[in-house]
Every structure is written in C-alpha cells, then in structure tokens.
Amino acid sequence: MPENQQILLDSRPSGEASVSNFRRVSSATPALQDGQVLVRHHYLSLDPYMRGRMNDAKSYAPPQALGQVMGGGTAGEVIESKNSQFSVGDQVVGMGGWQQYSVVDANQPGVLRKVDSAQIPLSAYLGTVGMPGVTAWYGLTKICEPRAGEAVVVSAASGAVGSAVGQLAKARGCRAVGLAGGPDKCRYVVEELGLDACIDYKAHPDARSLYNALKESTPAGVDCYFENVGGRILDAVLSRMNAFGRIAVCGMIAGYDGQPVPLAQPQLILTNRLKMQGFIVSEHMEDWPAALTELGTLVATGKLKFRESVAQGLESAPQAFIGLLKGKNFGKQLVKMI
C-alpha cells in the first residue's frame, strides 16, 4: 500500500491561526475492506469555513478533532476498488481531507461522486462546479432573489464563491458590483469576469472613503448583497441598501481570527425593511442538482469563468490556508498533490 502523507490539526489557535497549529505525519494506507475504494487525491480544496472548525466553539460545523486529519474536499482518481460501482481510473470528488490518499466506504450515499473531466477540468469540481459554486447559486437565487435591473453587490468578488455570484448576477440581467482586495483582483473582476464595477477596499481604509466609493459604483443603491467578509465592508454596504433589500450571509471572514466585529447600524434593517439571512450550503442538498446543472453548463460553454491559486504539494497546505484567510489567494485556493 502506498505511503500516505497527512496533515493533522495539532493545536487550536488562540487568535490568528498559524502553520504551527498543523502537523504533518505519514502512514501506510490500510488494506481495503469490501465496499471500499482507495482514492489518490489530485487536488485538495482550501476553504474559509475550515477556520471555524479549528476552534472548539459552537458553530454550524462540529469542531475538527485534534490529532485527526484535517477535513476538506478532494478531487482525485480511484486507484484500487473493492466496490462494484467504482472502477480503477474513475475520477471522483469527495471529502478526502488533507492527505494524499483516502480510503472511502463508497456504499454510503453521497460520499463519493464520479465526475467527468472531458469538458470541465477536474479541479473545477472543487470550485465553480462544486461546493463554492453551489454556495453562490443558492445564496443568490434562493435568498437574494435578484430581479433583472437590480443592483447586486458581492464581497470577495474574485474568490471561489464571489466570482460565481457576480457572473450569475450578470447572467440574470443585474448590475453587479464587486469588492476585492487590490487593483489586480479588481481589474480581473471587471475585465475578465465582466462585472460592472469593482471597489478595492484596501484603497479605502476609512469608513467614509469606502462608503463614497460604493456610492459612486451604486448610484441607485443596492438591492442585493452577498456577504463573504463582514466587518467594515458589511457596515458600508448596509448603508447603501435600498428598501426591501436582501442580504445573503455566506461568510464573515473578517472576524474569523479573533473577536466578533460588531455591526454598526443594525437599525438600518428596520428602517430599510431589509432581510438578512445566513445559510450553509450543505443544508440544502435538494438544490444541488439544479445548481450543478446550471453551473456545469455555464463552465463547459465558457460563460462562467474562474481562476485558481494552486499551491504545490500537500506540505504547502497550511501556509496556503493561512494565506487564504488573509486574502493572499487569487480565485479558488487549491493544493495540487500530483
């Protein structure tokens, strides 16, 4: 059996997460039991939600156990099978975790999904045609429910989720405005993804300046906001919301590393009759087929673009993950292992 490099959660962060919270080990993959398959991971997905699981606090996901392999989405190939549904060579997506190989009880429904990389690259099944893409689709279509002509704002607009939100909003006839960190990401959001405008929040360190930039890009106000960030960006967008606006709360990465960041003006929810709703895409599995059909078609036909930051080798995962939390990635953050 091949030797399996693995990364475990070694300690919980106090404050900022760091590479020292992780530990790398190696062990032989166990022999397969009936019904199991052995998957060699080509890609590991790194996602902001993993930061929440590093804490021991009550959250939507159970905490990651200490001393265990970090959980995470993986795309790879079946290299050995004792399951009649899977053959050697099948390309599959699952939750293999931060390791090179995983042994999967493939009879459990949903744990391993065969995918076709003829028209869609394998890595995209961890991004735009996977969990992040469905997250964008669900929050936008089920919570924001934008109508053509409305203004949709999305934070972390060049990221795995945000890039899909902005393009899906454009496809629905909306004005779409992104927020991203730095001129390169903003240029990409407008020139490549086709959004109407993008605000570099790093160029607006104070609240008034950020508000003014947003006002300039959203002259008719904001009808829908897809929130990935929280903190002062949420404060600014909230001030631009139109009556009956909808806010899908997908992430609040600004507060993941430390104390909660207060919301400055909650009374705007009342005065503007806003709906603000949090969601987690894994609780809406019934919507995945419709979402994946639309996303897959758009990607295969080149109408939905995405970008990836690819770190090389499993050993690079902790550093790449810390970078993701600081916005150092550009598009979907992956680790390539083969």
Next chain:
Amino acid sequence: MPENQQILLDSRPSGEASVSNFRRVSSATPALQDGQVLVRHHYLSLDPYMRGRMNDAKSYAPPQALGQVMGGGTAGEVIESKNSQFSVGDQVVGMGGWQQYSVVDANQPGVLRKVDSAQIPLSAYLGTVGMPGVTAWYGLTKICEPRAGEAVVVSAASGAVGSAVGQLAKARGCRAVGLAGGPDKCRYVVEELGLDACIDYKAHPDARSLYNALKESTPAGVDCYFENVGGRILDAVLSRMNAFGRIAVCGMIAGYDGQPVPLAQPQLILTNRLKMQGFIVSEHMEDWPAALTELGTLVATGKLKFRESVAQGLESAPQAFIGLLKGKNFGKQLVKMI
C-alpha cells in the same frame, strides 16, 4: 365651528426628544367642503414610530413637517358630514393627528374607517384591533412563522404590540417569553396575559446577567424573536437563538433618541443561519383584513387582553409621548380628549 386645540412639531430634537419640541396652538375648524366630514377625536394614539418622524433623517416614513400638526392615529365620532357615506354619530378611526378635531376628505379610500364599539371598546381600534395589533400579527405570522412547540420571545412584552405578540404566540401553541421593564409589567405579562415567563430587563443591567436570565427562561433556546427594542436586549436574545431562527424587527426604541446601538455579534446570523427581517405594517395593507378579523374576534371574546395608559387632555400628549419613549407607559399609550 368649534375651536380646535392642536399640537405642532416646533423643533427637531438633538439627542433626546423633549416637551419643548412641541407647541400648542388653537384655531377654528374650517367650514366643510362637499365630501368632507368633521370628526371629534375621543382618543389619540401615541406610538414609538413618531419619534423617528421628529428627525429630519431618511427613514421609512417622511419626516414630520415643522410647524404642522403632529400626525397620529385617532378614534372619534363624526359630528358633521357633507359625505353621504358618513353620518353624524358614526364612530370612526383615522389619522387625525394631535388635535381635538379633524376635517377629513372622506372619499379618499382608507382615510376613515367606520368601527363598531358594541363589543370592542373604541380605544381598542387604536391598539390591539388597530395598527399595533396588526403589527404584532404580521411580524409574528408572516416573518417569525412560529410552529407549535417553538419558543417565541418578545421584547416590550406588556406594550401595545408586544402584548398581542405574546398572546398570539400562546394561541399558536408556542412557549412565549416576554421581556419588560419592572416587576409590575412582568407580573402582568405572566399572570394576566398568560405568557410562560417574563424577564425584567431592568433587574439585569449587565449583559451576562441578562443572558443568564434569558437562558433560564428559554432552556431549549429561542426559535422566534419579535424585536421592539434593540440594543443590549437584541444582543442577549441573539445569543440564545436556535439554528434557523427568525427575527422580526419591528422597532429599535433603544436607539431612537441618539446614536445607533451596534449589534455585538452579527456573526451569529451566519453560524445559526438566522433570518432577520425588518418590516412596517403600513406596507402590507393586503394583510390587514385577515389580521383584524382574528384580532377583533379574540378581543370580543375576551381571549386577547390588553391594557391602556390613558393621559387626560390633548395638552398632556407631549409629556405622555416622552414617557412612552422611556417605557413609563403600561400597555397601549393613549390620550383621551373627551
């Protein structure tokens, strides 16, 4: 024509509103034109939303014009009519404002509504069977959507809106818990209105103590919250919300007089997948008939109780209104003028 005492908005408050913001004047009521009726007000309704209209800021309602009669709901009697739809002696509810009489163009749909005080006292049409009651009904049934067995919390639980929320929640098979200021109000909420528990927020000046009291009263968490207050009470209840909880934001009286009060932990909206939605009942007129039918039936049959604080004479309105903003009322605040 009778002499008409009126109260005008004389100046806008900076910080707390005070009686000096109002001015009393007197003028003869004008002669009626065709289609008009003259209404003598028996009761004036005082409501927290009026505080927002005293400011010149963008809000859901246009600001109250300076030098004009303060707007407000009134219940009274037609004493002169040049409109075939209304006869002298008809009991009517409208938006007559802070004055003893009003001349109403009664042909405009919705401006004047005939009511029957045989089974329901006239004053109740300004409270439980009026705008505050419909506010309770709408926020509870359309935004909170409580299911039997769920826990519903309501702030300002002895007030015009809150008292209806709690009793409607009980009627739907929920556990209902109120928050009110002082032991008398809390006793009333439990013993008279029949809620399961009531927390005297004044007895819990610090956040930890308030949270602990709430935890004791809501051992299984909170599924629905009807918000009338905001500030630290919202912070405490938010910390007790269960996954998929719903918060109807009806009022945030804690911040009406000054600076916005921040929300301490907005990330709970995400981690608990909450829906938080603001609303204004006057934008949902299509729901009023159903609401008034249920509320009227419950009041007429004694199943929906309410309490009134009645100030005597129009001249007492400013002081009574300032008292309302500080929670000095006990139940629906009215001014009796006859």
